[in-house]
Amino acid sequence: MTAGKPSVRTGPALRATPALRQEVRRIAKIYHLGPDTVARLVLTVSSLAARTLDEGGSVTLGEGTCEPSPPAAGHAVLTLEGLDTTGEPDPTGLPLPPTRTLPHSVSWHFPLPDRQGPFLPSPRAGSPSASDVDAYEMELRAALVRLDGLERQQQLLEDELSETNDGVLALYLQLEEREEQLRWAQGQTLLAMEDALRPAALSVAGLELAVHYAPSDPAAPTGGDLYDWFQLPDGTVHITVVDALGHGVGSTKSALSVTHAVRTLAQEGHPLESILARVDRQLSPVVPGLQATVLLARLDPTTGVLTLAGGSHPPALLLRAHDGTTEFLSVRGRGVGYPLPGSETLRHEVLTPGDLVVLYTDGLTESRRDPLEGEVRLIAAARKHAALPLGEIPSAIAADMHTVVLHADDTLALALRLSPRPRHRSDAGP
Structure with a gap:
């Protein structure tokens, strides 16, 4: 016997399916195959031999073992021969696909338990096979x-x-x-x-100031919207409103850089119209990628003269107290980090007591993605809340503007108003 090749003994010719099933079960019992394997093997062998037996032919079953040599070392071998496989379906779809398929035969290899020496039980060993009914019951029970x-x-x-x-x-x-x-x-x-x-509250005789700020994401309250206000030595009040590109700590840092640079230049006495261009020259080399829109306001509380310089920023809104008329105070210019930065002109207005000025960032008017529609609603909100104490006006306006938010953004609204001058006894008349 050649090492590694199966030693197979062929049984008698089988012409009926019941006899074939009994022979399969007899061989399976010799090699101690489990009930599940036996059931699958019986179904598979019956299916493969069905055509041959139906046409009056016969098949044979061979059984044996392989010598301990790879790849089939220590295996029992069952061979079904005499098949007419022409046009038969792919055997890999059967309950127990064959290990090897040839034109007229198929074979299976089953691992044997570890034994000393070759394991070649007699092909006729074992007790008589049970009937089909008993065998099916046993296999079904298993x-x-x-x-x-x-x-x-x-x-x-x-x-x-x-x-x-x-x-x-x-x-x-x-x-x-x-x-x-x-x-x-x-x-x-x-x-x-x-x-x-943010700067501390500013107290200036004859002037009221209030501010509202809301981040686009309450869980991340930092942003690029920032303001600054302070009083200069001549008594005028300076206000800076900045909207730096981006969100988060990075944009806050950019906005702070702008407000600090503006404050320094203003306190050094540089003309208002030159400040934005100077800020750009100072910061561009040290803050790469900085872009910010800026609105500068300078107010003399004594005379009511308001002067504005702008850089690509939304215009301030002026609401006159005596007749309720409104006007957007546009100022041409380009922001810090923009091409040709700086304010092209200055805008001058004279405020009277009770006049309301609202400075803001675009998050207030563009929450519905339509700046023009936002400006119309801003006018309506300012008129609606103008009679409130000034400290309540910015938040009330923001609440009205954000009843619908299609585009969330940081929002800053700052309001200023000249206080009504107290009437002196000489003003009361006789």
């Missing part, structure tokens, strides 16, 4: 036992999976809650930092 076992395993796996899912869900909820707490804490920290960066 299949049901196996199915019950698989169902129990599946149920255990489903229970374990359910427990795992519950644990994962609980962990996910804990992590989500923790993440929300961290976001809130981070937001509070950033909000405190943002508030610390």
Whole structure:
């Protein structure tokens, strides 16, 4: 016997399916094949031999073992010969596909238990085969036992999976809650930092000032919208409104750079019309990528003279107290970081007591993605709330403007108004 090749003994010719099934079961019993394997093998052999037997032909079953040599070392071999395989379906779709397929025969290899020496039981050894009915009952019982076992395993796996899912869900909820707490804490920290960066309240005789700020994302309150106000030595009040490109800490840093540079230049006495161009020259080399729209306002509380310089920023809104007329105070110019930066002109207006001026960033008027429609609504909101105490006006206007938000953005609204002058006794008449 050649090493590595099967030693197969061929049985008698078989012409009927019941006899074929009995022979398969007899051989399977010799080699101790399990019930599940036997059932699959019986079905497969019957299917492959059906055409040959139906046409009056015969098939034979051969059985034996392979010597311990790869790749079939220690295997039992079952061969079905005499088949008419012409036009037969692909055997790989059968319950137990053959290990090897030839034009007129197929074979299967089954691992043998470890034994010393060759394992070649007699092909006629073993007790007589059971009847088809008894064999089917035995195979069905084994299949049901196996199915019950698989169902129990599946149920255990489903229970374990359910427990795992519950644990994962609980962990996910804990992590989500923790993440929300961290976001809130981070937001509070950033909000405190943002508030610390804003100027302190300014108290100037004859002038009222108020401001409202809201970030686009409450969990990330930093942004590029910033303002600054301070009083110059001559008594005039300077106001800067900045909207730096972007969001988050980076844009806050850009806006701070602009407001600090403007404050320094204003306090050094540089003309208002030159400040924006000077800021651009100072910051462009040290703050790469900086882009910001800017509106500068200079107000003399004594005379009511308001002077504006602009750089690509939305115009301030003026609401006259005596007749309710409104006007947007446009100033031509380009912002910091833009081509040819600086204010092209200055805009001069004379305010009277009670006149309301609103300075803002585009987040106030462009929440619905239509700046012109936003300006119309801003006029209506300013008229609606003009009689309120000035400290309430910016927030009331913002609330009206943001009843519908299609485009979330940082929002800054700053209001100023000359206080009505108190009447002296000599003004009262006789």
